[in-house]
């Protein structure tokens with residue numbers, strides 16, 4: 001801890017003093033319900049403050065945070081280095097319309113991102129404020145570059161909820177309920193989910209067969225019958241599906257998809273909003289698959305909780321002229337400083353190495369739990385992007401959504417914050433600087449929650 005935070009009492013373990021949700025929490029939940037529009041809230045956790053891997057609620061309970069604000073506080077809550085950099089910037093410049101005027105902080109953030117994304121080619125960055133807004137910009141960049149308009153996205157994919165991004169999103173039917181027409185010209189292909197796929201292929205045993213089946217399906221069926229390659233601007237895909245259930249495709253899939261795109265003069269928009277900035281143990285999920293995307297969408301963790309999104313493109317993908325796209329808040333000076341500081345922390349503290357090491361440990365411990373409890377049908381993920389899938393029957397792999405939802409509540413009661421994903425999976429996404437002791441603390445809470453659930 002630096003001097004600026006030394007007065008904060010250190011949170012170092014789970015401590016449940018009042019069965020949650022406590023009375024103070026319930027009051028705020030009630031007011032929230034009165035004043036805020038419905039969104040996707042699933043747990044009555046009301047935070048007061050947070051530090052590193054821990055969150056304290058308004059009733060004084062302390063939780064271990066395996067949700068990181070949906071993979072945003074990847075370097076832990078209020079990292080002192082980022083905090084101090086932002087504090088200095090607070091006295092210098094906050095906002096100056098980075099799309100219309102100039103300032104150093106935004107250029108520094110763009111350079112830092114460009115230098116750390118895959119590919120040695122020259123890159124350019126557009127700054128946005130969220131994942132959805134990044135994907136909106138990516139759609140326009142792809143259309144402008146290819147001079148084509150149609151896209152293929154994937155079932156189970158999540159790309160945001162604005163009308164353009166929503167047209168690509170397909171992880172839950174409710175997301176589109178009542179909102180048609182969204183952006184026209186988007187079709188969805190089957191994602192190579194090794195655990196459950198309509199081809200009945202065991203993708204863990206036969207990864208090549210699964211990825212080839214999907215690529216052939218797109219090429220032989222979609223591109224020949226209803227998406228003409230002359231219309232196809234590109235594909236949008238996550239390296240590892242996030243909201244779709246933490247689905248890791250077979251190793252060769254992204255390479256084959258990029259080749260197919262290339263052959264059809266189309267591009268691949270790689271949506272790294274959730275996988276970005278170290279979540280998978282590499283800076284970007286793409287790196288696990290040996291691909292160098294020409295368009296990459298970012299958001300969530302890139303400024304450690306100060307809202308920021310970005311699209312990174314090969315410089316030849318820059319808009320051909322001014323005013324085809326812009327915004328007001330993109331590249332905000334506070335967010336830019338936080339972004340550069342976040343990258344510095346990840347490198348200086350070797351957080352990719354830690355996420356790989358602790359991720360492997362946590363995954364092994366989750367696999368041990370799956371050997372003990374048959375309700376866990378699958379343990380999957382890369383780095384510290386991990387999930388367990390709850391099933392009614394291991395053989396049929398029938399999803400047990402109810403059990404998963406009960407688990408979420410029981411984990412919360414036992415002091416662990418985690419989030420559901422997909423039909424029946426629970427994701428565990430702690431900060432990248434998680435210690436082995438904290439990982440063990442998490443496993444203990446997970447096991448208690450499983451016992452309380454089954």
Ligand SMILES: Cc1ncc(COP(=O)(O)O)c(C=O)c1O
Nearest residue numbers: 130131132158159160242273274
């Ligand atoms: C892969 C991916 N893309 C896009 C988004 C949308 O980001 P936002 O909620 O910031 O609009 C998300 C959000 O979960 C995401 O996981």
